[in-house]
Amino acid sequence: MSEVLRAEQLCRYYSVPQGFTKPKAVVRALNGVSFNLQAGQTLAIVGESGCGKSTLARALTLIETPSAGELWIDGKPIDFTHKPSAELRRTIQIVFQNPYGSLNPRQTIQQMLDEPLLLNTTMSKSERRQAVATMLERVGLRPEYAERYPHMFSGGQRQRIAIARALMLKPQIVVLDEPVSALDLSVRAQILNLLTELQQELGLAYVFISHDLSVVERIADQVLVMYFGRVVEYAPKTTIFARPQHPYTQALFSATPQARVGEKRERIHLQGEPPSPLKPPSGCAFNPRCRFTQTICKDELPELRNLEGSQVACHLAPIG
Amino acid sequence: MSTPLEQSHWHITWNYFKTSRGGMIGLAFLVILLLAVIFADFIAPFDPALQNRQALLLPPAWTEAGHLPYLLGTDAVGRDILSRLIYGARYSIFIGCVVVSLSVIIGTLLGVIAGYYQGWVDTVIMRIMDIILAFPSLLLALGMVAVLGPSLINAMYAIALTMLPHFVRLTRANVMGEKNRDYVIASRVAGAGNLRLMFKTILPNCMAPLIVQATLSFSNAILDAAALGFLGMGAQPPTPEWGAMLAEAREFITRAWWVVTFPGLAILLTVLSINLVGDALRDALDPRMRRS
Amino acid sequence: MSLLSVRNLSVAFPTQNGWFQAVEGINLTVNPNEILAIVGESGSGKSVAMLALMNLLPPQARITCDELVLDGKNLLQLTATERRRLNGGTVAMIFQEPMTSLNPCFTVGYQIDEAVKTHVGGGRKERKEQVLSLLESVGIPDPARRYDAYPHQMSGGMSQRAMIAMALAGQPKLLIADEPTTALDVTVQAQILELLLKLQQQFQMGLILITHDMGVVAETAQQVVVQYAGQQVEKNSAYELFNHPHHPYTAALLSALPERALPTGLLPTIPGLVPGQHNRPQGCLFAPRCAYQQARCQTEVPALAQQQQGWIRCFYPLETETML
Numbered sequence: 003m004s005e006v007l008r009a010e011q012l013c014r015y016y017s018v019p020q021g022f023t024k025p026k027a028v029v030r031a032l033n034g035v036s037f038n039l040q041a042g043q044t045l046a047i048v049g050e051s052g053c054g055k056s057t058l059a060r061a062l063t064l065i066e067t068p069s070a071g072e073l074w075i076d077g078k079p080i081d082f083t084h085k086p087s088a089e090l091r092r093t094i095q096i097v098f099q100n101p102y103g104s105l106n107p108r109q110t111i112q113q114m115l116d117e118p119l120l121l122n123t124t125m126s127k128s129e130r131r132q133a134v135a136t137m138l139e140r141v142g143l144r145p146e147y148a149e150r151y152p153h154m155f156s157g158g159q160r161q162r163i164a165i166a167r168a169l170m171l172k173p174q175i176v177v178l179d180e181p182v183s184a185l186d187l188s189v190r191a192q193i194l195n196l197l198t199e200l201q202q203e204l205g206l207a208y209v210f211i212s213h214d215l216s217v218v219e220r221i222a223d224q225v226l227v228m229y230f231g232r233v234v235e236y237a238p239k240t241t242i243f244a245r246p247q248h249p250y251t252q253a254l255f256s257a258t259p260q261a262r263v264g265e266k267r268e269r270i271h272l273q274g275e276p277p278s279p280l281k282p283p284s285g286c287a288f289n290p291r292c293r294f295t296q297t298i299c300k301d302e303l304p305e306l307r308n309l310e311g312s313q314v315a316c317h318l319a320p321i322g
Numbered sequence: 323m324s325t326p327l328e329q330s331h332w333h334i335t336w337n338y339f340k341t342s343r344g345g346m347i348g349l350a351f352l353v354i355l356l357l358a359v360i361f362a363d364f365i366a367p368f369d370p371a372l373q374n375r376q377a378l379l380l381p382p383a384w385t386e387a388g389h390l391p392y393l394l395g396t397d398a399v400g401r402d403i404l405s406r407l408i409y410g411a412r413y414s415i416f417i418g419c420v421v422v423s424l425s426v427i428i429g430t431l432l433g434v435i436a437g438y439y440q441g442w443v444d445t446v447i448m449r450i451m452d453i454i455l456a457f458p459s460l461l462l463a464l465g466m467v468a469v470l471g472p473s474l475i476n477a478m479y480a481i482a483l484t485m486l487p488h489f490v491r492l493t494r495a496n497v498m499g500e501k502n503r504d505y506v507i508a509s510r511v512a513g514a515g516n517l518r519l520m521f522k523t524i525l526p527n528c529m530a531p532l533i534v535q536a537t538l539s540f541s542n543a544i545l546d547a548a549a550l551g552f553l554g555m556g557a558q559p560p561t562p563e564w565g566a567m568l569a570e571a572r573e574f575i576t577r578a579w580w581v582v583t584f585p586g587l588a589i590l591l592t593v594l595s596i597n598l599v600g601d602a603l604r605d606a607l608d609p610r611m612r613r614s
Numbered sequence: 615m616s617l618l619s620v621r622n623l624s625v626a627f628p629t630q631n632g633w634f635q636a637v638e639g640i641n642l643t644v645n646p647n648e649i650l651a652i653v654g655e656s657g658s659g660k661s662v663a664m665l666a667l668m669n670l671l672p673p674q675a676r677i678t679c680d681e682l683v684l685d686g687k688n689l690l691q692l693t694a695t696e697r698r699r700l701n702g703g704t705v706a707m708i709f710q711e712p713m714t715s716l717n718p719c720f721t722v723g724y725q726i727d728e729a730v731k732t733h734v735g736g737g738r739k740e741r742k743e744q745v746l747s748l749l750e751s752v753g754i755p756d757p758a759r760r761y762d763a764y765p766h767q768m769s770g771g772m773s774q775r776a777m778i779a780m781a782l783a784g785q786p787k788l789l790i791a792d793e794p795t796t797a798l799d800v801t802v803q804a805q806i807l808e809l810l811l812k813l814q815q816q817f818q819m820g821l822i823l824i825t826h827d828m829g830v831v832a833e834t835a836q837q838v839v840v841q842y843a844g845q846q847v848e849k850n851s852a853y854e855l856f857n858h859p860h861h862p863y864t865a866a867l868l869s870a871l872p873e874r875a876l877p878t879g880l881l882p883t884i885p886g887l888v889p890g891q892h893n894r895p896q897g898c899l900f901a902p903r904c905a906y907q908q909a910r911c912q913t914e915v916p917a918l919a920q921q922q923q924g925w926i927r928c929f930y931p932l933e934t935e936t937m938l
């Protein structure tokens with residue numbers, strides 16, 4: 003297996019004006035995230051809103067320049083001081099959460115799918131038209147849909163179009179930013195199946211951002227759990243689902259409702275809500291909500307360390 | 323999906339537009355006006371500048387003193403009011419078109435640039451617009467015409483300038499709203515450059531409010547031009563421009579009501595129709611106004 | 615006696631192309647102290663039915679109903695004003711988007727106070743006490759400080775708690791929660807569900823939970839109604855529904871859930887799309903997508919009938935033993 007994506011200590015800070023007299027505050031949306039991804043594999047990034055997963059998606063797709071850290075795509079280090087080359091762009095593409103916002107309402111499907119080819123390849127008009135038709139068929143839509151506008155499609159169909167657009171340049175990596183969470187239940191399964199098939203057929207690597215653990219359990223090979231801009235746990239799927247090590251991962255798993263009646267599970271009650279990014283807690287960011295908090299958690303930031311096949315950022319693990 | 327599948331945006335907009343009675347009446351009036359303007363040479367009974375010394379201040383044909391062919395009567399120098407109104411419509415529509423195109427094109431361009439780049443570019447453009455807005459628009463136009471010299475063309479430039487800030491602000495606000503939408507980011511990931519993003523991806527999605535604003539500005543342009551004409555700073559006699567006609571008729575207001583009434587009515591009806599069309603367009607173009 | 619009893623409720627909206635049947639023949643009974651969940655995909659009419667119940671639909675909507683009894687009162691005989699008085703009092707509702715359900719111009723305390731003023735009354739001081747105790751009961755820390763907070767100063771979870779406090783102000787006997795946790799994070803969702811269940815027990819309310827999340831239903835509801843394209847296709851106890859779904863749609867929906875499917879291979883899916891206004895099938899609305907359809911399903915409309923311990927709208931409901 004070859005490594006297609008590697009991130010080392012990626013950081014992204016934003017400065018937020020605090021009013022006229024106060025100095026600007028710094029929000030660390032992404033704070034030292036590292037991982038690697040092999041071809042044909044899926045890395046799931048799990049976390050709640052504000053944990054930095056969308057910032058990570060934007061950094062990986064080169065929309066945003068990281069404040070610090072390094073990124074290798076297909077073995078080559080990325081130089082963020084230059085505009086990404088066409089070749090680099092072909093390698094990594096993105097599918098967004100909301101299929102109603104991610105398709106340009108004033109463009110036909112043909113125009114939309116044609117754009118990446120027009121801008122990055124030297125294909126002729128008829129070749130591009132052919133490529134669009136082939137891709138539409140591949141994602142399960144009729145080629146004659148190409149002349150229609152997005153408002154004529156349902157949510158599931160739109161997500162197929164968004165996937166088709168991401169695949170037009172034959173990328174090696176696709177960042178999927180909550181691709182099924184805006185979809186209805188019955189459609190969700192269709193799109194998940196399509197993604198699985200495409201991955202097997204084209205050898206794609208997925209960065210799958212999600213908060214839905216049942217979907218993650220199904221599709222992921224590796225799972226990376228984020229809290230407040232940092233990685234709290236990073237492990238192969240089977241390991242993490244069998245034994246979540248970090249107290250936050252444990253709470254997240256136990257808070258996810260299961261569509262089964264009869265088996266009563268023990269719930270971990272997580273108090274409070276994620277901290278404000280303007281007032282980060284000292285030490286471990288999870289300490290105000292953690293049920294095991296000790297003095298060390300408030301004083302020292304836990305580093306990621308290896309533990310029974312997982313990487314965990316917790317002073318106290320194994321615990322719980 | 324409540325709309326049939328094979329419809330383009332314009333199709334749908336037209337279908338919604340049709341449901342507005344006011345909009346349709348306004349549109350009908352404007353179509354008639356447009357036809358009158360195009361075929362003015364055939365339907366106007368007289369040359370608009372032709373003076374008939376035998377028929378000074380002749381009242382409309384349906385009154386006791388009036389007679390055909392002077393349907394709406396004549397003015398103080400014996401020119402046929404109907405003919406002058408028909409030819410005057412030419413000026414009004416011409417003024418509207420030129421003024422609106424000028425301010426829409428320049429305003430949209432500046433607005434897109436300001437909204438897309440933000441930062442100091444935005445600050446510079448918007449402060450200039452604020453300065454223009456700080457003057458009462460008619461006063462600014464008057465001042466400009468006074469500097470450039472009174473003529474219809476200069477009046478149009480002046481009016482276009484006073485309308486510019488509205489288009490800039492509207493475009494900027496819309497561009498800023500659309501700029502961070504997912505489809506724009508998707509286009510960027512696909513490799514689209516700034517120019518393509520600004521004008522091909524974002525701008526078409528900001529057109530709806532601009533079209534409405536342009537329609538409503540059309541009537542404002544006609545009104546402002548009429549006002550400048552009335553003050554003697556716009557179209558110069560003997561041009562049959564509606565505002566100028568009103569100005570000339572001012573002294574007869576007590577003796578010959580028709581000389582004042584008909585140009586005034588022409589302005590009123592035209593502006594009203596355009597506003598009705600503009601309102602209907604706004605409802606048709608804004609999805610939030612649509613019934614599902 | 616049941617708290618709420620609805621028989622054959624239908625709602626239609628006028629569109630350019632004729633009437634759109636948003637809700638068709640809903641039957642519900644909610645007992646005091648019972649949790650009923652209504653599940654369905656978007657466009658299944660679940661929210662519209664509840665808005666009709668509260669008389670909150672726009673006037674052009676055509677609502678028909680054979681029976682609508684709430685807390686012993688026949689709502690069909692009440693005037694609009696009398697029904698409005700029931701809202702917030704006997705029946706209250708909370709919505710999906712807590713951030714937009716609160717008015718951004720007023721403090722949270724003021725808005726809850728308004729609800730208290732309308733439904734309970736009392737002097738300024740008593741009301742403030744009441745608001746503070748409401749805020750406390752929904753688990754908002756430091757109520758005295760939150761009383762003067764504006765909605766934008768609170769997180770989504772806190773706003774939803776404030777909404778719940780407002781709904782409780784009139785001491786409702788029936789609480790309708792329309793996707794109360796959909797916009798929230800998983801850990802906050804768990805807190806809010808927990809809170810709703812606790813309050814429901816504490817005040818002995820009937821609770822109608824509208825949701826599309828099968829997991830939420832399984833963990834909270836006692837009775838479940840499944841909606842498809844405006845129709846009620848199945849009604850059963852939660853245990854029965856999740857362990858032995860009888861309507862093919864319910865069964866297909868449950869088996870399409872990633873957590874219920876086999877761990878490897880592709881997920882089972884439901885082919886096709888939910889019918890829209892223009893392509894409504896003649897017979898059973900689910901027939902074109904149904905794996906068990908027969909000739910009869912395409913021409914005849916099945917009625918909601920009591921069979922196998924529940925209510926099922928199907929000619930050929932799945933037997934218990936055919937399920938996995």
